[in-house]
Amino acid sequence: VKLNNGTEMPVLGLGTWLSKEGEGITALKAAIDAGYRHIDTAYFYQNEKEVGQAVREKISEGVVERGDMFITTKLWNTFHQPEYVEQAFQRSLENLNVDYIDLYLMHTPMSYRFKGWSADDLMPYDADGKLELTEVDYLDTWKAMEKLLKTGKVRAIGVSNFNSEQIARLLAECEIKPVTNQVECSPGLNQRKLTAFCKERDITITAYSPLGRPNYYEKDPANVPKPALDDPRVAQIGAKYGKTPGQVILRYLVELGTIPIPKS
Numbered sequence: 701v702k703l704n705n706g707t708e709m710p711v712l713g714l715g716t717w718l719s720k721e722g723e724g725i726t727a728l729k730a731a732i733d734a735g736y737r738h739i740d741t742a743y744f745y746q747n748e749k750e751v752g753q754a755v756r757e758k759i760s761e762g763v764v765e766r767g768d769m770f771i772t773t774k775l776w777n778t779f780h781q782p783e784y785v786e787q788a789f790q791r792s793l794e795n796l797n798v799d800y801i802d803l804y805l806m807h808t809p810m811s812y813r814f815k816g817w818s819a820d821d822l823m824p825y826d827a828d829g830k831l832e833l834t835e836v837d838y839l840d841t842w843k844a845m846e847k848l849l850k851t852g853k854v855r856a857i858g859v860s861n862f863n864s865e866q867i868a869r870l871l872a873e874c875e876i877k878p879v880t881n882q883v884e885c886s887p888g889l890n891q892r893k894l895t896a897f898c899k900e901r902d903i904t905i906t907a908y909s910p911l912g913r914p915n916y917y918e919k920d921p922a923n924v925p926k927p928a929l930d931d932p933r934v935a936q937i938g939a940k941y942g943k944t945p946g947q948v949i950l951r952y953l954v955e956l957g958t959i960p961i962p963k964s
Contacts, residue, residue, distance in 0.1 A: 713772070738772070738961070743807075748773060782843070882905075882906035905956075910949060929945050
């Protein structure tokens with residue numbers, strides 16, 4: 701898929717949220733062997749080093765070149781203050797141990813209080829157990845991200861978990877348009893309105909949790925869409941065309957115009 705700045709992004713990616721420690725490198729290398737060329741990670745996931753190692757090992761084995769791979773990572777909520785944006789990006793670049801990052805996303809429009817860079821600092825709670833939010837405007841964060849593009853160390857920038865109002869406000873003020881908005885998108889939450897809104901503005905939707913979130917559904921079935929993998933109608937369509945339910949769902953999301961990034 702050609703993004704609005706001319707960068708090309710593979711139509712299917714591999715999500716790495718909640719990948720188990722120690723299993724990540726093996727799974728990532730197997731994914732690259734299977735044909736995956738787009739890997740999605742984030743500072744918050746705490747697995748950037750594993751992603752980078754897997755990619756470097758496959759490059760050294762001659763399976764891929766760096767230019768074949770598309771690596772996405774994200775700016776976490778505690779780093780929204782403009783003075784932290786470049787530092788956060790540099791840490792991700794060093795964790796991945798690559799010369800450049802293909803796509804850098806603002807993980808959410810929300811800003812949390814900065815405590816530090818360790819994993820324990822990323823969800824700052826006050827004495828009452830409430831998340832400590834700050835008043836940092838995502839527009840200011842975005843302007844700091846725009847400066848990163850000029851360094852040549854990142855090829856494209858985008859956002860994640862933004863609604864249409866937030867996108868519209870960003871577009872009214874930004875110098876550089878986001879290339880993508882990464883949001884949860886599945887047959888049970890197809891985001892048709894948001895996808896249409898973004899498409900009109902030449903912003904691609906990247907779909908995380910495209911196969912649903914079974915663990916979350918079991919805990920909160922009233923508020924989490926039922927995973928389509930378990931839907932008998934999906935199984936029937938798959939049987940008709942000789943495809944698995946997962947293949948049917950991913951094709952559906954591609955036809956919607958999104959870039960799905962399923963997890964293994």
